[in-house]
Amino acid sequence: MNKKFYLITSNQDDDKMINIVNTALKGGVSMLQFRNKEKTDLEYEKTAIKLKKLCDDFNVPLIINDRLDIALKIKANGVHLGQDDFEIAKAKKIIPKNFILGATAHNLKEAKSAELAGADYLGIGDVFGTASKSDTHRINLEKLKNIKSQIQIPIYAIGGISIENIPLLNSNYCDGIAVIGAVFNAENPLNATKKIVDLLEKFDDK
Secondary structure (H helix, E strand, O other), X not given: OOOOEEEEOOOOOHHXXXXXXXXXXXXXXXXXXXXXXXXXXXXXXXXXXXXXXHHHHHOOXXXXXXXXXXXXXXXXXXXXXXXXXXXXXXXXXXXXXXXXXXXXXXXXXXXXXXXXXXXXEEEEEXXXXXXXXXXXXXXXXXXXXXXXXXXXXXXXXXXXXXXXOHHHOXXXXXOEEEEOHHHHOOOOHHHHHHHHHHHHHOHHHO
């Protein structure tokens, strides 16, 4: 799963959000997660279907945050589960073959547990501080590097990742980055996406 640039959606209205997603996919995003805590189940499902069609056009995997039921129903490419969501081991028993199972971890213990339970990748954070969540767990670069050295599945750094601080990361710390605001809050999402892609091309060269 060689996908360095993981975009997570923000809680904007659908038209604006989908337009930015479309732009970011054109710019080189390699995996998309649909995350929204405000929609009803029906609204969530309808938006997820729109995003699935869009991601299919670009051959980019769509990951659904938390909602395994909706991920399976719309035939998304995977699901991302937090520490308080559906258990990874239970999810592993009911998901189809080649379905991507992602998990959140805040420390080495959680990372090892998720890997052992069958997760395909990990989102590790909060690395640089984030405005998208209030209940975050800060993790410094030294701890991130230590986790990376002991985990075999891909790791995505998340939390306040920006064009300015991506150069502080490389393949010794993580396999890729997950962003929200760096794209969704950018004045020019396409230019921001392309700049991040350029930075990630140098990821393995440091």
